[in-house]
Amino acid sequence: MPNFNVGVLGATGAVGQKFIRLLQDHPWFTIHSLGASSRSAGKPYVEAANWIESTEMPESVQQIVVKDCTPKAFAGVDFVFSGMDASVAGDIELDFAKAGIPVISNARNFRTDPTVPLLVPEVNPGHTELIHQQSFTDDGSGWIVTNPNCVAVPLTMSLKPLHDQYGIKSVILTSMQAVSGAGYPGVPSLDILGNVVPLISGEEPKIHAEPLKVFGTLKDGKLTHAEIPIQATATRVPTINGHLLSVTVGLHNKPSSAEEAIRAVKNWESPIAKYDLPTAPDFPIFYHDDERYPQPRLHADSERGMRTAVGRIRSSNVLDLTFVAMAHNTVRGAAGGAILNAELLVAKGFIK
Numbered sequence: 001m002p003n004f005n006v007g008v009l010g011a012t013g014a015v016g017q018k019f020i021r022l023l024q025d026h027p028w029f030t031i032h033s034l035g036a037s038s039r040s041a042g043k044p045y046v047e048a049a050n051w052i053e054s055t056e057m058p059e060s061v062q063q064i065v066v067k068d069c070t071p072k073a074f075a076g077v078d079f080v081f082s083g084m085d086a087s088v089a090g091d092i093e094l095d096f097a098k099a100g101i102p103v104i105s106n107a108r109n110f111r112t113d114p115t116v117p118l119l120v121p122e123v124n125p126g127h128t129e130l131i132h133q134q135s136f137t138d139d140g141s142g143w144i145v146t147n148p149n150c151v152a153v154p155l156t157m158s159l160k161p162l163h164d165q166y167g168i169k170s171v172i173l174t175s176m177q178a179v180s181g182a183g184y185p186g187v188p189s190l191d192i193l194g195n196v197v198p199l200i201s202g203e204e205p206k207i208h209a210e211p212l213k214v215f216g217t218l219k220d221g222k223l224t225h226a227e228i229p230i231q232a233t234a235t236r237v238p239t240i241n242g243h244l245l246s247v248t249v250g251l252h253n254k255p256s257s258a259e260e261a262i263r264a265v266k267n268w269e270s271p272i273a274k275y276d277l278p279t280a281p282d283f284p285i286f287y288h289d290d291e292r293y294p295q296p297r298l299h300a301d302s303e304r305g306m307r308t309a310v311g312r313i314r315s316s317n318v319l320d321l322t323f324v325a326m327a328h329n330t331v332r333g334a335a336g337g338a339i340l341n342a343e344l345l346v347a348k349g350f351i352k
Ligand SMILES: NC(=O)c1ccc[n+]([C@@H]2O[C@H](COP(=O)([O-])OP(=O)(O)OC[C@H]3O[C@@H](n4cnc5c(N)ncnc54)[C@H](OP(=O)(O)O)[C@@H]3O)[C@@H](O)[C@H]2O)c1
Pocket: 009, 010, 011, 012, 013, 014, 015, 016, 035, 036, 037, 038, 039, 040, 041, 069, 083, 084, 085, 086, 088, 089, 106, 107, 108, 148, 149, 150, 180, 181, 182, 183, 184, 329, 330, 333, 334
């Protein structure tokens, strides 16, 4: 069984806490070091973190002294997960990669770098090969892999079976995003209780751009982005976990019926099933026949929060098909997705 010592950068935040919860009892990864800002460094984790998870803080991390996020302080780790604030993640992640410590990040800073994979293991597992194009270190020991924005994850996963079968031509979507997506303390209660906020600043450009990289074609070490116009309206709604998307797509090849498209989703097979990764769900894209589903409160935690749920595929009066999709934003859309990325990178021999 593989066994690696891991560090978590940004360990005190909403995503960092999710890493700690999900890494507890992980069969391959053991938490070795925790890092956060200078506000937290030097304190035992139990004092530094305002624990917001619904399970007890694991005893194994309570007395770990939080460090500054420097490669020197993280000596002894095999790689790090990053859940740092984007305002600082760029420089710090670069320092780690240059010091030969691989970084598996949730932050946006390196997502657009042409040599950095924007990885959703079930959608573009072959993009791991981009790592060979990175030159953070002479010997290739330091590299960076990112996961997409928490809307781009369920969007690309739910589109994948339709893209494979019919080719996606255009996308219009509205996201209904849970408050946990804004970190802690996040959105003021007076803004969100009994309300919907029809703008999440900075979110829509990421939803427009990131799927094009995820669906890009890698040839001779160069990634060519897909050309799919996407129009997103990102809204914040008063749910706690689980971003729900209403998606309408135009297709290059038309299915004979919505039922045929539903069969394409149900029959789709994950390209990483063969690796039997510990965090991979049995049904990464799960189709709900019950038209009332998926619902964030009922289904965000299905299969430990790692599943993308799809429902209500029907013909569109405007484009070709319309449907809803949903995934847990801090698990599948952040920490859990990054852990699955790490597992794939172990299986492919990048982490050794
Ligand atoms: N929430 C989501 O659903 C979600 C989904 C996908 C991606 N992300 C991304 O994940 C990252 C973290 O999001 P979050 O929601 O967990 O935010 P958060 O709750 O505000 O946590 C931010 C973390 O960054 C640390 N930090 C701040 N300044 C630092 C510095 N100078 N050096 C080192 N660490 C520093 C904080 O440490 P202190 O406690 O010491 O301040 C804290 O651990 C962001 O880049 C976000 O865009 C979030």
